[in-house]
Amino acid sequence: MKVDETRLLADLEHLGKIGLGPEGGITRRALSREDAAARAYVADRMRAAGLEVRHDEVGNLRGRRKGRDGAAWDSAVPVVMTGSHLDSVPSGGKLDGPLGVVGAVCAIESLNAAGVTTKRPLEVIVFVGEEGSRFRRGTIGSAAVSGHVSVADVLELVDPDGAVYKDALATYGDEGAAIPARAAAGSIHAFVELHVEQGGVLEAAALPIGAVTTIAGLVQRAVTFLGDANHAGATPMNLRHDAFLAAAEWALGIERGAREIGGGVVGTVGKLTVEPGGKNIIPGRVDAICDLRAPTPVLLSALDDYVVSSLHGIGEKRGVELEQQLLQRVEPGPMHELAIVAVQRAAAEAGLGHMRMPSGAIHDALHMAEIAPSSMIFVPSIGGKSHCPTEATDPRHLAQGVAVLAHTLAILANDP
Amino acid sequence: MKVDETRLLADLEHLGKIGLGPEGGITRRALSREDAAARAYVADRMRAAGLEVRHDEVGNLRGRRKGRDGAAWDSAVPVVMTGSHLDSVPSGGKLDGPLGVVGAVCAIESLNAAGVTTKRPLEVIVFVGEEGSRFRRGTIGSAAVSGHVSVADVLELVDPDGAVYKDALATYGDEGAAIPARAAAGSIHAFVELHVEQGGVLEAAALPIGAVTTIAGLVQRAVTFLGDANHAGATPMNLRHDAFLAAAEWALGIERGAREIGGGVVGTVGKLTVEPGGKNIIPGRVDAICDLRAPTPVLLSALDDYVVSSLHGIGEKRGVELEQQLLQRVEPGPMHELAIVAVQRAAAEAGLGHMRMPSGAIHDALHMAEIAPSSMIFVPSIGGKSHCPTEATDPRHLAQGVAVLAHTLAILANDP
Numbered sequence: 001m002k003v004d005e006t007r008l009l010a011d012l013e014h015l016g017k018i019g020l021g022p023e024g025g026i027t028r029r030a031l032s033r034e035d036a037a038a039r040a041y042v043a044d045r046m047r048a049a050g051l052e053v054r055h056d057e058v059g060n061l062r063g064r065r066k067g068r069d070g071a072a073w074d075s076a077v078p079v080v081m082t083g084s085h086l087d088s089v090p091s092g093g094k095l096d097g098p099l100g101v102v103g104a105v106c107a108i109e110s111l112n113a114a115g116v117t118t119k120r121p122l123e124v125i126v127f128v129g130e131e132g133s134r135f136r137r138g139t140i141g142s143a144a145v146s147g148h149v150s151v152a153d154v155l156e157l158v159d160p161d162g163a164v165y166k167d168a169l170a171t172y173g174d175e176g177a178a179i180p181a182r183a184a185a186g187s188i189h190a191f192v193e194l195h196v197e198q199g200g201v202l203e204a205a206a207l208p209i210g211a212v213t214t215i216a217g218l219v220q221r222a223v224t225f226l227g228d229a230n231h232a233g234a235t236p237m238n239l240r241h242d243a244f245l246a247a248a249e250w251a252l253g254i255e256r257g258a259r260e261i262g263g264g265v266v267g268t269v270g271k272l273t274v275e276p277g278g279k280n281i282i283p284g285r286v287d288a289i290c291d292l293r294a295p296t297p298v299l300l301s302a303l304d305d306y307v308v309s310s311l312h313g314i315g316e317k318r319g320v321e322l323e324q325q326l327l328q329r330v331e332p333g334p335m336h337e338l339a340i341v342a343v344q345r346a347a348a349e350a351g352l353g354h355m356r357m358p359s360g361a362i363h364d365a366l367h368m369a370e371i372a373p374s375s376m377i378f379v380p381s382i383g384g385k386s387h388c389p390t391e392a393t394d395p396r397h398l399a400q401g402v403a404v405l406a407h408t409l410a411i412l413a414n415d416p
Numbered sequence: 417m418k419v420d421e422t423r424l425l426a427d428l429e430h431l432g433k434i435g436l437g438p439e440g441g442i443t444r445r446a447l448s449r450e451d452a453a454a455r456a457y458v459a460d461r462m463r464a465a466g467l468e469v470r471h472d473e474v475g476n477l478r479g480r481r482k483g484r485d486g487a488a489w490d491s492a493v494p495v496v497m498t499g500s501h502l503d504s505v506p507s508g509g510k511l512d513g514p515l516g517v518v519g520a521v522c523a524i525e526s527l528n529a530a531g532v533t534t535k536r537p538l539e540v541i542v543f544v545g546e547e548g549s550r551f552r553r554g555t556i557g558s559a560a561v562s563g564h565v566s567v568a569d570v571l572e573l574v575d576p577d578g579a580v581y582k583d584a585l586a587t588y589g590d591e592g593a594a595i596p597a598r599a600a601a602g603s604i605h606a607f608v609e610l611h612v613e614q615g616g617v618l619e620a621a622a623l624p625i626g627a628v629t630t631i632a633g634l635v636q637r638a639v640t641f642l643g644d645a646n647h648a649g650a651t652p653m654n655l656r657h658d659a660f661l662a663a664a665e666w667a668l669g670i671e672r673g674a675r676e677i678g679g680g681v682v683g684t685v686g687k688l689t690v691e692p693g694g695k696n697i698i699p700g701r702v703d704a705i706c707d708l709r710a711p712t713p714v715l716l717s718a719l720d721d722y723v724v725s726s727l728h729g730i731g732e733k734r735g736v737e738l739e740q741q742l743l744q745r746v747e748p749g750p751m752h753e754l755a756i757v758a759v760q761r762a763a764a765e766a767g768l769g770h771m772r773m774p775s776g777a778i779h780d781a782l783h784m785a786e787i788a789p790s791s792m793i794f795v796p797s798i799g800g801k802s803h804c805p806t807e808a809t810d811p812r813h814l815a816q817g818v819a820v821l822a823h824t825l826a827i828l829a830n831d832p
Contacts, residue, residue, distance in 0.1 A: 089694070199650030216649055220695060231802045232684035233632055233709045233776035234615030237674050239800060244685060245671055248664035255661055258653050268648035269660060271695045272688075278505070279636060279687045279705040280777075281803060289695040293649045360649030384655060386647045387697060 011102035016094035024389035025091025030129030031168035061126040078189035083125035093391020107406035118413030142364035188372035200384030209354035210378030211343035216293040217332035226321040229284025244283035257306035333366040336373030346407030427518035432510035440805035441507025446545035447584040477542040494605035499541035509807020523822035534829030558780035604788035616800030625770035626794030627759040633748035645700025660699035673722035749782040752789030762823030
């Protein structure tokens with residue numbers, strides 16, 4: 001299937017200017033003016049691609065292409081869906097989200113150009129608020145579609161400035177009636193999401209396509225280390241209770257634990273503050289957050305247990321008190337062979353090297369997998385970079401991803 | 417010698433209210449309104465104790481008691497000096513500095529009450545800007561007295577807000593002509609400073625008095641670790657360049673190095689920031705400062721070499737780039753037996769347990785030792801706490817420190 005690479009890059013370029021900051025990063029918070037502007041652009045692109053456009057109760061934008069029975073929105077035949085999000089992390093890149101949105105529109109256009117019709121209708125969806133950088137949670141739009149959270153709960157979400165979701169939604173630019181967000185049982189035949197890998201695995205393997213087999217689960221814990229903030233010159237080494245050294249030992253232990261457990265688990269301490277922070281004062285308090293990921297619940301618990309139990313030994317040895325709190329645990333989301341195999345077949349038919357792989361990051365596909373056979377198509381991230389202005393993918397890989405998406409949609413929408 | 421403990425505690429209490437913040441800490445930046453108010457109180461106390469009060473070119477406050485030749489400021493006989501500072505770290509305690517100032521005034525009053533006269537004049541000095549929490553350097557007043565820095569250079573110091581030292585000095589409340597700051601050669605017979613230990617050594621030894629034998633030297637280095645800020649979920653452990661783990665390994669290495677080298681050396685990483693600081697982003701940059709102390713130049717270099725060389729191995733192993741910069745190196749300052757022995761004798765005569773010990777912290781005595789036989793009298797810090805609102809010493813120990821100071825002054829001002 002031929003992909004209009006120029007069109008694809010122009011779309012990404014256009015969206016990449018909405019919310020662009022002076023440092024080169026893109027900031028589009030969910031339901032913000034920038035988010036609305038990006039979504040309005042995509043709605044126009046959907047219409048240009050012949051899609052019938054609607055919006056749902058939580059603000060997801062949805063465009064349908066009719067199936068062979070001639071119906072788009074009123075078909076009794078289950079739909080094949082694809083899509084991603086347009087909101088970003090603060091100062092993020094131009095691919096995380098948008099590729100899976102405009103890539104989906106371009107894939108539809110490739111099907112149109114090739115004269116491919118499908119038994120089942122196709123739907124391109126733009127999920128609201130995937131990143132969780134505004135409201136208390138991420139993957140809002142897909143959680144509402146899957147029923148993981150109720151529409152009522154979504155509408156009452158509050159951002160740190162006190163703005164309520166439903167009020168922000170009222171200024172989001174939607175006209176006319178909204179369709180229900182939650183999918184009716186059995187109404188979705190399959191879901192597939194095109195996304196940049198955000199890691200360096202495909203690049204290291206020199207392969208353009210990844211077929212995602214599972215979305216790793218997540219545990220995040222906040223830990224506070226309480227030591228004694230004494231004078232760095234006047235306190236002998238053996239009389240210290242250094243909160244930072246306790247945290248340092250813990251973080252290195254997480255790395256060791258993740259390597260020992262293996263099986264694709266990862267653990268990170270990405271947020272950490274040292275107090276009082278004087279250059280000549282022994283740290284008295286450290287607040288840290290660890291982020292643990294694993295492809296199965298068993299491995300996730302194994303890493304989490306390791307991390308929690310190592311805390312106690314360190315605290316006792318160093319005379320440092322510990323407080324810890326589970327921030328969240330998200331169970332791993334296995335993808336479905338129906339969809340995974342469709343991605344593999346599509347890549348093979350396009351003559352592209354591919355591999356089965358887990359996703360370390362959470363995506364909307366996690367929730368869609370709760371209600372329909374799902375998978376994701378990954379394309380390589382240069383240097384594994386993501387969530388930053390230097391997030392980039394070789395344009396050839398972007399177009400190859402869209403080609404595989406178009407093939408995959410055709411396969412899933414026509415399979416028996 | 418009897419000490420008026422009530423008076424001493426009332427003085428400390430009074431000063432402890434000047435610059436007191438809502439969190440219970442004291443903030444008196446050098447030459448600030450609060451610093452000036454504290455100094456004015458002490459000037460009054462000096463006069464009440466019969467001292468002849470002057471101020472010098474950099475703002476040091478100086479009160480003299482005449483020697484047996486009847487002269488205070490115009491004596492040809494070398495003076496015995498004592499004193500400390502009134503400025504504080506941000507949100508500091510009420511003893512670091514003030515004890516050595518009002519303790520000195522109380523010691524003079526004890527000598528007065530006991531009818532002790534001395535061959536040599538006695539001088540109580542309040543050094544400006546010991547803490548270095550406003551201008552680019554600390555121990556300003558004593559460095560000017562010793563000639564370690566020129567008066568001209570002091571007057572041109574600039575604080576982070578762009579305020580120039582000499583302009584701040586003009587609003588410091590001094591009237592009349594200033595005397596030269598720099599001491600004439602041979603004009604000081606000895607110097608002794610009373611101070612809280614700021615560590616836990618005396619408390620652990622259950623001794624009320626320390627006679628300081630050396631002031632530890634100091635090396636501070638700023639180190640930047642540059643890794644790759646990738647997605648914490650999507651980046652396998654073996655593809656990471658985690659700037660924080662490199663810094664953690666380095667900090668734990670400093671602890672190990674200090675313990676291995678021994679001999680009283682200490683090393684601390686007290687200031688450290690992690691960027692970008694997202695809980696799901698691998699740290700791409702860490703800025704840290706290490707603070708290394710040792711009682712001799714050889715030990716200081718040994719620890720510093722260990723710390724610098726460990727950096728390279730860690731950077732190479734983890735693929736993390738390093739930038740480092742020497743912020744300062746201050747050579748250790750040995751005290752003088754004339755003064756150390758006087759402190760020991762005074763403690764023994766007062767029937768108080770004592771030990772010889774190094775000072776891990778830097779004090780004005782470091783510079784005074786460059787031009788005159790010097791030592792310090794340490795009293796225990798409860799829990800080793802200092803530079804914080806909970807800095808405290810048993811009142812009995814405070815009074816014992818003042819008694820030993822009075823004895824020491826009498827010994828040094830009357831010795832042959």
